[in-house]
Amino acid sequence: MGLHMMTHVHLLLLLCSSLSTAAPASKSLVVLVRSPVLEQLGRETTLPCWLNPPQSAEALEIRWYRNDRFDIPIILYQNEKMTATKDASYEGRVSFGLKDAASGGLAAGDVSLKLLNVGIEDEGEYICYVSSDQGYDRGSVSLKVTETGTTPLLSMVWAEENLVKLSCGSEGWYPRPKLQWADQKQNLTPKSLEYSNVSSGLVSVHSWVLVPRSSEVSCSVGLSDVDMKEAILQLDIPPPPAKQVVQSAPGLVAVLVIFILLFLAALAVLGWPYIKKRVLPKKDKLDGSQAAENMKLLPEVTxxxxxxxxxxxxxxxxxxxxxxxxxxxxxxxxxxxxxxxxxxxxxxxxxxxxxxxxxxxxxxxxxxxxxxxxxxxxxxxxxxxxxxxxxxxxxxxxxxxxxxxxxxxxxxxxxxxxxxxxxxxxxxxxxxxxxxxxxxxxxxxxxxxxxxxxxxxxxxxxxxxxxxxxxxxxxxxxxxxxxxxxxxxxxxxxxxxxxxxxxxxxxxx
Missing domain, CATH: 2.60.120.920 (SPRY domain)
Structure with a gap:
């Protein structure tokens, strides 16, 4: 009898519990988001946020804000109208958007945020907050900003007898890009890899390697291994002229010394100042091309x-x-x-x-x-x-x-x-x-x-x-x-x- 009574009591408790949690769909608030969102600098983007199951959000309070700045919303929608944003940096750049082409907007519970002219400072977490008389819910969307920089610029100079110093530079990236050298698909270890930031927040990268004078070298720069910008140079550079070495016997050295002394004496008699003036002009300056050639500078190729x-x-x-x-x-x-x-x-x-x-x-x-x-x-x-x-x-x-x-x-x-x-x-x-x-x-x-x-x-x-x-x-x-x-x-x-x-x-x- 006691066991039978306990069974009835247990069933009754289960029934009561089921009724207490089953509220009508129109009164429940469940916020769903899609994160992270990647967007290119200067473009417009949408941070997706919607109610599940779908229901009208036109009579609800909708608030988008960043981090813990609940009282300084980017978007505040109350009493079926939009109020002016309290964050001046977003003024004129935010509105409600559509999470996809089939979205019904606010009437279908889509409360996504549309953001124009995305900047680096816009990167970070955004909170989508929706409330009603029956409760509230919120979700966090992470916005990641990217910018693709320039195709790598290659330049080179002679380094040693059989080596060339090859430099690679690229600018205008965000965030910091990856730079990779390769020779015939074999990765090379750079001698130097430097990053620098400009006032706009974009990143530049510069690197150099030493490579043989006959090789095919590539420099790739990108934010991921999937979409890299690449510059390739096929080098087939002849070696510099070989140095000539004269070997001499002690007797030949003595003869050469005597000859040089006689030659200098002749110059003194015949007019050394005139020859000096003609052969060694006063502080002659080389133009850009001559200086480059004297330094064995190879032309920059970009x-x-x-x-x-x-x-x-x-x-x-x-x-x-x-x-x-x-x-x-x-x-x-x-x-x-x-x-x-x-x-x-x-x-x-x-x-x-x-x-x-x-x-x-x-x-x-x-x-x-x-x-x-x-x-x-x-x-x-x-x-x-x-x-x-x-x-x-x-x-x-x-x-x-x-x-x-x-x-x-x-x-x-x-x-x-x-x-x-x-x-x-x-x-x-x-x-x-x-x-x-x-x-x-x-x-x-x-x-x-x-x-x-x-x-x-x-x-x-x-x-x-x-x-x-x-x-x-x-x-x-x-x-x-x-x-x-x-x-x-x-x-x-x-x-x-x-x-x-x-x-x-x-x-x-």
Missing amino acids: VEPTALEEAKKHYVNIELEDKGNPYVTIKDGIFRDSNHCDVTAVTCLTAIRGTPGFTSGQHYWEVSLESPNLKVKQSWWVGVTKATDFPLQGDAPSSTSNGFWFLSSSPERAGSFQLNTEPKVLLPVRSRPRTVGVYLNYDGGELSFYNVEDESVIGSVTATFQGEVFPFFNPGKGDRVPMEILKRTEQGACNDTGNNERAQKPESY
Whole structure:
């Protein structure tokens, strides 16, 4: 009997307990959030927060605040209206948002926070607080701000006889990025890795390594291993000249000493002051290029030039200087080599200068490297020159030291482009361009080359330009595909290559 009574009492208690916790859905408040939220600097973002199960939040109090600043809300919604934010840093930047495209907003219990123009100072925890007469609940959403910096900038100098010091720098990151060196997919340990913060809160990184003079080296920078920005240089640098050592016997040393003494005596009689003045000028100063060459400084090579969209704002129409060169055929602005039997290699014999020349400012032009029914052109040079006349000798040098700056392509190096820097630098070919864009910033010392179709940079060099420089082209040798200078037909239409004049280049040309 006692056991039977206890069983009934136990069942009754269970029933009463079940009834006490089962409240109507409309009176329960359960807040759900989705965290963390990652957003790029300067964008708008939404911090998701909603009621579960779905119910109208229009008659509830909704408060968004940061950390423990409950009394200084970012958003305060009471009595079915929004009150002005008490945090001045969020004024005009916050409102209710939608957690997804199917959301019904406040009427469906979506109380998400929409934030405009996200800044680094916005990073942190946000509290979503919802209350009614029956109770309240809250959830925390973490906002993480990111910013992607520039593609790494590579530069290099001689370090030792067989080594090159390769530097890598990138700026404009948040938070602190990861920098990684690799040589043929093998990670390299840097000699130095430094981070610096600027006033905006963004982070810059700089590092350097010592690598052999013949190697393919990459520097990658990114916030994660998944999305890294990479710069690659293929080095094939000849060794510096070997030092000559003269071995001598004691008797030969004595003869040399006597000879030197006699030579100095002769100088004293014949006019040493005159020779000294001619040979050792008074405090001669080297210009930038001479100093760089004396230091064996390799030209800086960068893959972070001016953005293509910005470069195209400076579009200029280039004309060819047709001087009747027998090695080049020019017709209606389209040109190619004439297959002259004297030409056995690509040299300045097949080069053409463009006009106008430039002594200041920013300038951009495009050259087509394709033709119907033919493959994309493989042999070409594109760049600038300060030379007024090209050397007639086929083996005459065409380097930066004598006023040529250009990017070249050849079938023999199908996997790389080459900058004619000293020493020459090879750049990997990611895709063969059908149109190459050239951007010259004379005053800023920048010459950049673009693959116009995929809007990527092929390579960029920095240089100090002096005097007048001209567009420079070379159609190569034995390549049936001609080159063509593309001209802009509408003012202000330079952001659309479709508005550039492109002639039909028949296969038989």
